Amino acid sequence: MSLPYVILGFLQYAPATGYDLKKTFDVTVRHFWPADQSHIYRALAELVERDAVRVEEIPQSGRPNRKLYHITERGRQELISWLRQPAAVSRVRNTALVHVFFAGNLKDADVLTLLEAYENGLREELACYRRIPDMLHDVAPFRPSKRESFFWMLTLEYGIVLVEAQLAWVRGVRKRIQAKQYVSTVEDLPEEGKAVREKKRRGR
Amino acid sequence: MSLPYVILGFLQYAPATGYDLKKTFDVTVRHFWPADQSHIYRALAELVERDAVRVEEIPQSGRPNRKLYHITERGRQELISWLRQPAAVSRVRNTALVHVFFAGNLKDADVLTLLEAYENGLREELACYRRIPDMLHDVAPFRPSKRESFFWMLTLEYGIVLVEAQLAWVRGVRKRIQAKQYVSTVEDLPEEGKAVREKKRRGR
DNA sequence: TGCATATATAAGCATTTTCCTTTATATGAT
DNA sequence: ATCATATAAAGGAAAATGCTTATATATGCA
Numbered sequence: 001m002s003l004p005y006v007i008l009g010f011l012q013y014a015p016a017t018g019y020d021l022k023k024t025f026d027v028t029v030r031h032f033w034p035a036d037q038s039h040i041y042r043a044l045a046e047l048v049e050r051d052a053v054r055v056e057e058i059p060q061s062g063r064p065n066r067k068l069y070h071i072t073e074r075g076r077q078e079l080i081s082w083l084r085q086p087a088a089v090s091r092v093r094n095t096a097l098v099h100v101f102f103a104g105n106l107k108d109a110d111v112l113t114l115l116e117a118y119e120n121g122l123r124e125e126l127a128c129y130r131r132i133p134d135m136l137h138d139v140a141p142f143r144p145s146k147r148e149s150f151f152w153m154l155t156l157e158y159g160i161v162l163v164e165a166q167l168a169w170v171r172g173v174r175k176r177i178q179a180k181q182y183v184s185t186v187e188d189l190p191e192e193g194k195a196v197r198e199k200k201r202r203g204r
Numbered sequence: 205m206s207l208p209y210v211i212l213g214f215l216q217y218a219p220a221t222g223y224d225l226k227k228t229f230d231v232t233v234r235h236f237w238p239a240d241q242s243h244i245y246r247a248l249a250e251l252v253e254r255d256a257v258r259v260e261e262i263p264q265s266g267r268p269n270r271k272l273y274h275i276t277e278r279g280r281q282e283l284i285s286w287l288r289q290p291a292a293v294s295r296v297r298n299t300a301l302v303h304v305f306f307a308g309n310l311k312d313a314d315v316l317t318l319l320e321a322y323e324n325g326l327r328e329e330l331a332c333y334r335r336i337p338d339m340l341h342d343v344a345p346f347r348p349s350k351r352e353s354f355f356w357m358l359t360l361e362y363g364i365v366l367v368e369a370q371l372a373w374v375r376g377v378r379k380r381i382q383a384k385q386y387v388s389t390v391e392d393l394p395e396e397g398k399a400v401r402e403k404k405r406r407g408r
Numbered sequence: 409t410g411c412a413t414a415t416a417t418a419a420g421c422a423t424t425t426t427c428c429t430t431t432a433t434a435t436g437a438t
Numbered sequence: 439a440t441c442a443t444a445t446a447a448a449g450g451a452a453a454a455t456g457c458t459t460a461t462a463t464a465t466g467c468a
Contacts, residue, residue: 001454002302009306019416032301036456041418063462064416083309086321087299089329093425095291097236097359098206102213104352105284117290125293133390146386148308153388155301158373160390165369169362182350184357186337186364205424223446243425245448270446 002033004043004052008079011053011071013142018044018067027135028152031128031159044069052078100173108177115177119170126163132156206237208247208256212283215257215275217346222248222271231339232356235332235363248273256282304377312381319381323374330367336360 010016010024018041025035035043047053052075058066071079096118103111133156136142144152176183214220214228222245229239239247251257256279262270275283300322307315337360340346348356380387 002297002299003454005306006302009302009309012309017416018418019414029302029305032296032298032305034295034297038418038420038457039455045418060416063464064418066416079306080309083303083306084314084318086318087303089322089325090296090298090300091238092236092294092296093206093238094236094294095206096294097362098210098213098233099287099291100355100362101233101236101359102209102283102287103355104349105213105216105287110288114288114290118293121293145308150386150388151304151307153390154377155305156390157388158301158304158370161369161373162366165365166362169365173358182354184354184361186357186360221446222448223444240426241446242427242448245446249448 003035003039004047005079005082006033006035007040007043007047008052008071008075011069012076012079015056015068015070017069021069027132029155031125031132032155047075051075108180112174112177115170115174119167119174122163122167122170126160126167129156129159129163207239207243208251209283209286210237210239211244211247211251212256212275212279215273216280216283219260219272219274221273225273231336233359235329236359251279255279312384316378316381319374319378323371323378326367326371326374330364330371333360333363333367 006025006029007021010021016024018037021040021044022035022037025033025040044053047069048055051072053069053071056068056070058068060066096114099114100111103114106114133153136152210229210233211225214225214232220228222241225244225248226239226241229237229244248257251273252259255276257273257275260272260274262272300318303318304315307318310318337357340356
């Protein structure tokens with residue numbers, strides 16, 4: 001689970017409260033590691049337990065005291081050693097593809113409707129990414145170096161590249177369906193599947 | 205959750221046991237909806253409860269009885285109506301991107317090592333996709349129509365397109381790091397961030 | 409005047425997802 | 439002769455995620 005390490009990553013720059021962190025998450029890593037309040041507060045509690053962060057409680061009146069979390073030396077070390085371990089390829093679940101896989105059950109018109117909705121969702125996502133650089137300026141005490149800023153932008157670039165690839169795919173698919181050309185760029189399953197399979201079997 | 209609907213989708217073609225279904229999953233939908241044995245057996249139990257499938261128990265000696273699951277009329281209807289509802293955009297968690305985001309903490313050499321590992325993982329995934337069409341021939345009682353087969357191949361095409369987009373991205377990134385050109389195709393955060401921000405603030 | 413929003417934290421529950429273990433036997437490979 | 443693999447099913451536990459609710463006040467907008 002990356003969540004605690006993302007938190008450590010941000011606390012390196014400056015101490016922050018859970019509330020601050022939530023806001024930071026939403027304009028930085030949300031597209032590849034979304035987290036909500038409850039996740040963040042829970043993770044912070046665990047980090048305190050293993051002394052990766054320490055709390056400084058700042059009294060306030062009228063609302064809960066601020067709990068400012070500071071990263072510890074131990075936390076820094078944990079972060080670095082985690083960063084050095086290569087990540088396993090993260091598997092993805094994609095409901096839209098399940099729809100496509102079993103789309104044989106629907107009429108072309110219905111499939112096209114689904115795909116249009118999917119395409120709109122993708123376009124919204126893209127628009128969202130485009131707004132991120134500006135939002136970054138308004139948040140938090142970050143003064144990244146050129147190199148750091150480069151890495152940040154790379155994750156955005158990744159998001160944009162991937163969404164664009166999906167858009168290209170979905171547009172191509174829609175066109176083919178509209179033209180009733182049910183062909184894929186991947187080698188089609190032979191329709192005489194059975195015969196071919198029998199042949200293979202005998203061949204063994 | 206798509207899992208029960210994927211199961212219904214396959215049971216449309218022919219009745220199957222949990223064991224059969226597991227094998228089918230692994231050569232068809234694994235790249236966008238992986239499932240292991242325990243998921244499948246649990247989902248089947250739920251489907252029986254709501255009468256979307258029915259069990260036919262076939263006695264065997266020496267090993268557990270086969271439980272052959274048949275889709276019911278109700279199950280067919282459930283599947284169709286689920287398929288017609290547009291899917292929400294599925295959010296993705298990506299540990300590799302967390303690494304990139306905080307790569308400022310590592311030396312270029314270490315980052316390059318990580319990226320190389322990531323690239324290798326992607327290449328393996330791609331190789332895996334390339335094998336799927338052949339594997340499909342060896343499984344199960346499917347005799348898809350040309351149109352159906354088209355939809356199946358589309359999901360593969362999607363997987364391939366996406367992995368290739370990621371490969372292109374990671375290769376580009378490695379090159380830029382090797383050349384120490386820390387620039388992104390996305391507009392960089394201005395280094396004089398503070399000044400710009402102050403200006404904005406005054407402007408409000 | 410009233411309503412939404414920002415500030416601040418956190419518990420609680422439901423659901424999902426993963427991972428691991430157990431039970432049995434036949435078959436084929438080393 | 440032994441070891442791995444295929445066949446078949448399912449329970450248990452833990453981790454991760456998602457969603458809701460509660461508490462309290464200041465501030466700005468309509």
